[in-house]
Amino acid sequence: MITQWFFKHGDRRGVIVIAFLVGIACLVPLLNLLVPDTSPLHVPTYLVSLLGKYLTYALLAVALDLVWGFCGILSLGHGAFFALGGYAMGMYLMRQIGPRGVYADPVLPDFMVFLNWKELPWFWYGFDNFWFAALMVVLVPGVLAFGFGWLAFRSRVTGVYLSIITQALTYALLLAFFRNDMGFGGNNGLTDFKDILGFNIQAGTTRSALFAATALFLALAVFVSGFIIRSKLGKVLVGVRDAESRMRFLGYRVDRYKLFVWTLSAMMAGIAGALYVPQVGIINPSEFEPANSIEAVIWVAVGGRGTIIGPIIGAVLVNFGKTYFTTAFPEAWLFALGALFILVTLFLPKGILGLYGAWKARRAADAAQKDDEVLPPVVKQSGKRVPAPEPQAAE
């Protein structure tokens, strides 16, 4: 029924992307597990994890696009929500180690034994249950975003001021998580994971399952975002982006709409972080680094903001470039990233997807012109052609 609804109301591009994501969720694990090593079609396990990591970044980019591209809230601190989701998952994975740690303490993680802690801090309770950790993955970023947004949006903090506060938020968390007293492993973070849900986290099958889960969550995010954007609520959000005070004079409580999409976006970022941690095997405070959040903004800008699909492309492409650059010319990466941002801002204000849209519009215009030359006037009046200044459909 849902698919039926989607085909009726959804745009075709969204359907294609969701189908593609579901497709690779099946295909990549198959190529990894069933195709023998010697075949050129075999996908090695390291690549499965690498692609999985890219897709978690893509999920973060979709979350960011939802607030920036559609509601005009430029967050320079979305990495904070990503990292918090990651820590919640990391805490679960730490507790799964059990007595297999270096100090073999049945309850306390290694770093606590090392710091001479005698008992588990209260905020680590419950994280031995997966369901509890999974709840915290969305609840912790969600509650933080709700509190932050409630204060900021009610006081009508907007634009660059809001961006700076989000940056300060992630920086404050970076400093806090660096402290050993916080109880999250200080600057070493959480690592040395063994199991997830009872499966060996290093095993190829687990890696494949994590990849598939990431692809499916990304598909779900595309679906949910698409549903929101096409709803009346989505139209209100775009209205807030373009003319916030007009929206207020129409009687909308702008702050509540912003709060809704902001909190939802933070939860999506938290899920992305939770999927990221088991695939890279570590979470440490550097994930709160402001530069990470800014990088996420660049992915969205490169792919095309306000398009949902564009940020996925942007995140995967830029990170593919990063992987290549940081091995081939490690010093050049930051320069390349900066140059990329400048080039995109100057020449591709609507990102890669915007370029595609412009190309399609030009082709349609050319085709219409050809119609004019070839077809007799009667056919032209049949209503097939639209008036000349017909605008493009809203993205």
Next chain:
Amino acid sequence: MKAKDTLLYLDGVSVSFDGFRAINNLSLVLQSGEMRAIIGPNGAGKTTMMDIITGKTKPDTGDVYFNGTVDLTGHDEAEIAMLGIGRKFQKPTVFESHTVEDNLVLALSGSRSAFSALFHRQSRDEADRILEILYTIRLFEKRHWLAANLSHGQKQWLEIGMLLAQDPKLLLVDEPVAGMTDAETAETAKLLRDIARTRSVIVVEHDMHFVRELDVKVTCLHEGSVLAEGSLDHVSNDQRVIEVYLGR
């Protein structure tokens, strides 16, 4: 005059910005169903008066009552809009990346809660009302256009259409014909007179020709308070009005 029987009641309203008295002991009364034109030189406080009525600016002193009993100074923009006061800005403010039709959908009266917006489905009744407004503002043919691609005059009309969709009791219209051609100005006057048949309207305008076409009671503001009030002929023959505003 008692506030009770009026639609809009301003009494002794003052507001200053950094020591500058934008509104100075202003009193103004609007009856239900009345259309009023407000004229006055630049800086007379016309836009600030609208800001006070719509909740954007809080007055330092004075009473502002809507519908006789509702104290507007205690409400914010969204609440005042829901009470039934619509506002058209001086510069046409429409949602440029939405289609003409979606602009009206957003303005259409109804629930403003985020939850109902997420699962909103357009009813037959709503579709009919939008269609009716599209005809009224003469934009039916262009309903699928992005608002950004409309001409200046069409944007003004779209904004008036959005006000109609909002279905307010009182409309505040700030310089609706600025930048319009003569033909568009005449059409707009007709449109506003149509609207005024069913609701109250306050029009701020500089174009005296247009004000004459509206043919309603006129209030002239100067330095934040009322200088003269009455028919257009009465006001435009007032010596002080001629001095500060009309010139010669």
